[in-house]
Amino acid sequence: MSKEVILTGVRSNAELTLGNYLGAILPLVRLQQRYSGDYQINAFLPDLHSITTPTDYDQLYARTIYNLRIFAAAGLKLDDPNTLIYRQSYIPAHCELTWILDSFIYYGELSRMTQFKEKSQGQESVSASLFNYPALMAADILLYDASYVPVGEDQRQHLELSRDVAIRMNNLFGDLFVVPKSWEEQVKFNHTGARIRSLKHPEFKMSKSISDPSGTILLSDSPKDARHKILSATTDSFSLIDYDFKLRPGISNLLLIIATIQNKAVEEVTLEWKGQTSYAKLKQTAAELVESELEKLQANLALVTENEALKALAKHESTVREVANIKLAKVQASVGLRPKQ
Numbered sequence: 105m106s107k108e109v110i111l112t113g114v115r116s117n118a119e120l121t122l123g124n125y126l127g128a129i130l131p132l133v134r135l136q137q138r139y140s141g142d143y144q145i146n147a148f149l150p151d152l153h154s155i156t157t158p159t160d161y162d163q164l165y166a167r168t169i170y171n172l173r174i175f176a177a178a179g180l181k182l183d184d185p186n187t188l189i190y191r192q193s194y195i196p197a198h199c200e201l202t203w204i205l206d207s208f209i210y211y212g213e214l215s216r217m218t219q220f221k222e223k224s225q226g227q228e229s230v231s232a233s234l235f236n237y238p239a240l241m242a243a244d245i246l247l248y249d250a251s252y253v254p255v256g257e258d259q260r261q262h263l264e265l266s267r268d269v270a271i272r273m274n275n276l277f278g279d280l281f282v283v284p285k286s287w288e289e290q291v292k293f294n295h296t297g298a299r300i301r302s303l304k305h306p307e308f309k310m311s312k313s314i315s316d317p318s319g320t321i322l323l324s325d326s327p328k329d330a331r332h333k334i335l336s337a338t339t340d341s342f343s344l345i346d347y348d349f350k351l352r353p354g355i356s357n358l359l360l361i362i363a364t365i366q367n368k369a370v371e372e373v374t375l376e377w378k379g380q381t382s383y384a385k386l387k388q389t390a391a392e393l394v395e396s397e398l399e400k401l402q403a404n405l406a407l408v409t410e411n412e413a414l415k416a417l418a419k420h421e422s423t424v425r426e427v428a429n430i431k432l433a434k435v436q437a438s439v440g441l442r443p444k445q
């Protein structure tokens with residue numbers, strides 16, 4: 105039997121944040137360290153998703169390569185024999201499968217996606233691709249029969265839509281796709297599914313596409329600046345530490361940051377701090393962890409060359425194109441676009 109697939113990607117629409125790092129990059133690196141050999145890992149760069157909202161088009165190409173260097177600096181081995189590394193736009197089957205999936209995903213389902221609602225709110229013009237974003241994401245996942253998709257909690261709805269369309273098409277055409285694991289199983293597998301919040305407005309997620317400089321830690325921030333941002337994070341007036349995003353979002357955010365960096369369940373870290381009254385001590389701990397994590401990451405980044413990243417992409421993309429085309433052909437035959445296989 106072939107290996108189960110773990111797959112994730114990070115867009116290159118803007119500079120990466122601590123949220124991206126803790127929600128997706130670090131979980132993937134840890135999964136590779138722990139399970140490579142037992143699983144097939146796909147670490148890909150969703151560059152087509154990066155243009156669903158206006159971006160700096162002059163920077164996009166370089167930023168995509170830069171993001172791969174960040175993955176490597178975070179510890180992802182680019183030469184691991186069980187890891188495939190590729191850019192979405194270099195594998196045409198992603199777009200072709202998207203169109204087919206689009207014909208089995210309902211307008212109502214796409215309209216209900218909260219990310220679409222949030223990102224389109226207040227915008228004068230909203231691209232059709234932003235609306236269609238989850239169909240492309242489903243294609244990214246289903247094309248490779250991925251079971252595990254380590255993403256932040258903001259992507260849960262998209263993952264669930266991918267499951268729904270896989271199940272729907274399997275019911276119609278037989279076993280076409282592996283259905284990705286449910287959210288609960290995903291979280292159990294990779295310990296996270298985090299949603300890191302803004303340090304200034306902890307009711308909102310930390311986002312690379314919203315301007316919130318003091319609430320957002322960029323991976324390119326100086327470690328000292330990052331430390332200061334944590335030390336001046338918004339908290340509350342309860343003066344009692346507990347994990348409760350409704351009542352204490354700022355404090356809960358710090359507990360989540362600590363837990364994710366330390367690779368512990370947030371319940372475990374909460375137990376260590378619950379009932380304590382010094383927010384300063386908690387901030388200090390989170391600040392030190394983030395500062396040293398960024399120091400490490402940035403020192404490693406300087407050692408990963410662009411050439412190395414490009415070489416890994418060139419090596420994998422032709423293999424991936426073949427893998428993807430086999431699946432695409434199977435789907436095309438099932439829906440009547442090609443003769444039955």
Ligand code: TYM
Nearest residue numbers: 112113114115123124127128150244255256298299300310
């Ligand atoms: P993107 O680039 O918006 O986000 C990349 C990853 O970072 C996570 N993330 C967060 N996690 C925790 N706290 C936050 N504040 C935070 N902000 C972002 C996201 O959940 C994501 O895991 N649609 C994906 C990219 C994608 C993809 C895929 C992922 C395209 N196709 C297929 C997996 C499988 C996204 O949100 O990118």
